[in-house]
Amino acid sequence: MISNTKEVKARDFEISRSAEEKRELLYKDDICIGCGICEKTCPVDAIELGSIGAIVRTDADVPKIVCDDDKCVLCGMCSVVCPVDALEFKIDDEDIKNMEEYPSLISSAEINDETCVYCKACETACPREAITIARNLPERSKLVTGEIEIDKETCIDCGICEEMCPADAITMEHKLPTSDDPTVSSDIIVDKDKCVYCLICKKSCPVDAIKAACRSCSYGEYDLNPEDAETTGASFIDQETCVNCGWCQEICPVDAATVVKPFEGELSVDQEKCQACGACVDICPCNVLSFPASSASGMRPEKVMSDENYCIYCGACENVCPVKAIEVKRTDIKHTPTKSKSWDKKMESLKT
Amino acid sequence: MEMELKVNQDNCLGCGVCVVACPVNASISNEVAGGHGSKTTETIMMVENGFIKLFSPEKCTKCGTCQLFCPTDAIWLE
Known part of the structure; x- marks a missing residue:
């Protein structure tokens, strides 16, 4: 069955023709950068670039390009010249960019996870927000060793250590005093996974109720495993939104990103x-x-x-x-x- | 689809910000580039009798700068 259809979804469009082979042109407006290369390339002048300045700057609800389906011959040229793949052309459901007979622009962006230190500079710099860096930080308790003990008999429940602790490792159970139990705290707890043995609590305690020592300071770091200090993670580039601009490559401090521009x-x-x-x-x-x-x-x-x-x-x-x-x-x-x-x-x- | 430059004099305060902000106006008229009102109708728009009026809208490149600066939505592209 031969059929010609044009479907417009919000600002995107889809033009297709089904005859001996099915040919489809799909346009995604949110990926389009409004460069107008497709308009210049179209051999039958079917594509018209909109008023890009006004559309982008005033956030107008208008598509960046329109394609006249009466003129469009579904050749697919616009899709191969689009530098950001906003136009996709398929013959019998296969993208012509994957077919040997058709040319395609050579461009790529990659992050090497072997080299990447997961600093997230590329994620912040990417103008298209196409990069996601997922990282697992090392456990703090494995990077320091020490001992800490609070003498609850001497402690006057002032809460100074709790307020001073930079790692939020000390928690006091505050309460109102009663004639039965005339104290302002029922307990004080040190979370040893959070404690970094900085000794701030010990130094600020007004009654010297805290005994603490940092083993790394006294004996060096021989009992720490350097592998425990490594940040691990994974990088991800959304190839659909990436425009291969090279920001990630330029900003990466360890040369983990490689970009090829078309x-x-x-x-x-x-x-x-x-x-x-x-x-x-x-x-x-x-x-x-x-x-x-x-x-x-x-x-x-x-x-x-x-x-x-x-x-x-x-x-x-x-x-x-x-x-x-x-x-x-x-x-x-x-x-x-x-x-x-x-x-x-x-x-x-x-x-x- | 080409957009069209429109004005609504009912909203216009006659402040002239669009006249000065418009990059095409500034390249046509030295007064506009210097931050003053235009002395020539060669510019796309100018303030006349306290209201904005389009003189040469065909010169508009639809960059949207006037719309970004207008405080009362009296000039826009659609």
Whole structure:
């Protein structure tokens, strides 16, 4: 049975045609960065990029791109050039990016768990919140050894040690005194899993009721197992939201993150033309652009500054700039080979 | 789908923030770049008789800056 359908779900869409083979184009608006590469690539001008600046900055409930299903021939070119995989093209339920006949952009982001120290810098820096670092901290009680004892006969239940303890290891059972039991506390407990033997309680006790000693301080750390001090964990990159911008690779202190970007190029900002409206800063999916702070009073910094280490040369900033102050050049496109000359030509036409 | 720049004079305070914030206006008119009202109708919008009025809306690139700055939702894109 031959059928042509277009299904629009909120801001996403799905165009499909079922004939001898089933061809489907799926678009996910929350992944789309509004770069407009698909619009430029579409051979039949079926894709139209929306007013990206206004859509992103005013959080308008409008899709970033629309596709005219009367024009769309379901060729799939838009999906292979999309640098963030917001467009997926399937033939008989198989993504053409996994098919040898079709070219696909070469890009990846990986974190090596062997090297990773789980510092979470990448998780914090990732502009797409695509990274999750799950870590298990070492047990505190295995990193220190010592002894602590509170002489309950001498203790006057003042609670100073409880308030002073930086590790919250001391708990007093506070109570109101009665004629039967004229004390203000029924018990005082030290949690030895929490205690770090810092001796603050011992030093601050007004009646010297606490006897404590840190064994690591007195005898060294020979009885501690270094393996117990290791933080273990796992890293996870959500490949769907990741844009391969390179923030994780740049910020990682132990070089555990490796990013391959699909495009090479150059980004330049004309400081004379720039009116500092901030549209590019808001649209950039990679936090490449920012307004610099003035270094000293009376000093005028650049209007907008860029750090190309994080740029994927998608061109979204160039498209959105109202005064044409930004130029993005793509000098190299990394893609898998294809025998089709027209597809190869399209891939190469991404160079500007 | 291209959005359209709209104004609602009933909401407008005539403050002129949109006129000055608009990057296209500032690149057209030196007065606007200096933080003053526009002296030319070449700019996208300007304040006339205390209200905002669109003069050259076709120059709008739909960046949304005016909407971000307008304190009374008197100028927007839809």
